[in-house]
Amino acid sequence: MACKLKALKADLKKWNEEVFGNVGVKKKKLMAELVELDAMADLRPLTGEELQKKALIVADLERTSLFEEISWRQKSRALWLREGDKNTKFFHRLANSNRRYNSISSLSINGVLSTDSDAISECITNFYSHLFEEEEGDRPLLDGLDFSMISGEDAVWLERPFDEEEVAGFNGDKAPGPDGFSMGFFQCCWDILNPDVMAVLNYFHGLSSFEKSLNATFVSLIPKKRDALEVRDFRPISLVGSTYKILAKLLANRLKVVLPKIIHLSQIQYPHSLCIYQFN
Template sequence: MRIKILSWNVRGLNDSRKRSTIKSLLMKWKADIVCLQETKIEDWGTWDGQWVLGGDLNVCRFDYEKFNCHRRTRAMENFSETILDLGLMDLPLRGAQYTWSRGTGLLQASRIDRFLISSEWNDTFKTIKQVALPRAEGFLDSVKNWWSSYEVEGNPDFVLVQKLKYLKKDISTWNKEVFGKLEEQRSQALNDLTNLEQSSEGRILSEAENAQMINLQTHLEQLAKIEEVSWRQKSRCLWLKDGDRNTKYFQSVANANRRYNCIDKLKIAEHVIEDKREIKEEILSYYQHLYTENEPWRPLARFENLARISEAESTWLEREFEEEEIFSVIKSCALDKAPGPDGFTMAFFQHAWEIIKYEIIKALRHYHQHCHMVKSVNATFISLIPKKKRAIELRDYRPISLISSIYKITSKLLANRLKTVIGKLVSGSQNAFVRGSEISDATLIANEALDWKIKSGEPGLLVKLDIEKAFDKVSWSYLLTILRQMGFGERWIRWMKFSITTVKYSILVNRSPVGFFPPQRGIRQGDPISPFLFILAMEGLSKMIQQASSLHWIEPFKIGRDPTSQANVSHLLYADDTLIFCGAERSQVMQLNLTLFIF
């Protein structure tokens, strides 16, 4: 089933021209569902089709839709009048009284989410109903009780990590008790329902039996929804395909992912191995070698022309972590992405924030002051994602780091701060990261430079670089030196040093962790701050090429006819993809080779 959805922020549907435009769009696109936003009209008589309005409307209709509310407010009355004026139907909500709450109790709870439908929609979909998806009853209450029962002494980071370990164990036990017997619960409910239905054929059921039958039907629906949610999380399917949203679809995605990511054979040199133990040993050996620093000595990087942040900006970057900033980071994270070694997704932290926030805030403030946490926070799984079908060599796999939830929050906090100043630190050659620029600008500049070079009739050299395993081979000492020369404060440097040098890796081979080893170089793909650190690391190469160009060791391509206003283009960078423009003379090629060798 394929559905076309048309959404338009129309702003003023009373305008006849806009109504004509909408009709034309409908005829052209033949949309199945139409969303018109901010229509701002009083008379909806112009719309004759089937339509539905749904979402977080941020207002209740009746006083009983808000906990502990004993009067109907003017906003409620206006909302009800609007529904009547629009000729909409407000379907009853099944499965819950409220759709929003804060905290673990009902001190703040209300129904602010709803679907409103037109009579035409109701005529077409006669069996439509509005149902609140079930939540496991008492889960947050259980979390609150468990969390408050743990007695742990030590530094705040240690306390947080230990309490999360205890909580993980309790949730695992609870999960087996509540969700581990879904099939058994469903069979029992179906059996009880069948017995009642058979009894109803021979006699009139009592009021209690009728109520039991309704409860059993509701319970079966809840079990089906719970199973769907479970398989959706296992599938890591964060979008829906062709409108399908059912357990079978998510189950097939989860199983397909497992088959696709399974490493059942591996090509090493010219030999193919299929023994599971040998495969694990080869993969572990490969990544231990990859993250080993092969050069015990490197020249000290000194750049005279690096951009610097101001002292005020450095102080701002190192300011205290506040509760609002921390929770904003948690809310911005994808909810059900694969967890790291601690087993917690960001969905849990969002829902349980009011329960666990005190320990999180204390741990982060301790980190702010001391610039380190317990080592387990930086434990990392490396998940091997195939770049293509039938991958058989290790170079065909992309290593993605699955980091712990606490480290993810910390790293994203720092990444959000860093991205506010990074535009000041990178040169125009890293065009995509300069504020106000577009990624496509680099392509346009490259084409323009090439066109002018061809028109000039002079020989030139265009070098395309793709740095192999770029993230994995970043030198820690080089990166920290770059940060110091860019004006970052000592506290920030210590934060970055903790992030990149205290890591310990385990490789996930067919969903099983292998090894536990410390790297000597590299930054993690999957770490929120890594892309920004890599950009700053590449700025060193940019400055080296820029200096070689300014000293006329290499001649850049020139754009324009007038020598006094020509633009020089020596290089363009986007992440680990680099274009270098220079003359074709042997001396320039040798100088470029030396520059790349030093870098």
């Protein structure tokens, strides 16, 4: 499946460059043609052929404008708005603002502020390489501890085979992973992707393992505050591929059903609508 998506990615990039990516240029061209026809209509009645051409231009212009709104909305990540709201300029400003806010142009390295991109990259890489390095030592055993247990019925429910309805219920309006494919892509093309996706899920269900490349992860740094200058001022988040995201979401949705049955009221439990970092 990964090979198929990789091959498709090349065709999608070409399509984006030749068809979707130039919506701004196409929109200007259509506007110019429409203005020209309107100018002709001020001088004389348009012929039947010209009226038909104008109708086609107007329809194409509406479709191109919608594509432009969708493109900028996705870049802005303004999920509370929907395409068709005629907020292209707002989406454009928000996307540019996000791009500036999410870039690391300067960083304090050993007490000295640096703007050198290579030095910043090396500093961040060294910091997280050391942070994620596992120290050698004995791991504590948990033998003899009394844990709450789920019922046999719940265990059977948790381990049941995956079905298509579980996948179809995901939110398709989230940002894509490093592979570039969003959940919306899988939902729109489900009739085509269904056999491959379910084959991956069934393979994992049967063997309790998956291809190592499936959970290849990019680490992205999100600033905790404005004017973040120290490495510790950034919060690392993992960006995983779409297929692994589907699998992880399926498991999480199942676990959250049974967790309330084994977590005692005296134990800390994260509210459903909040994130872990809000409790740090």
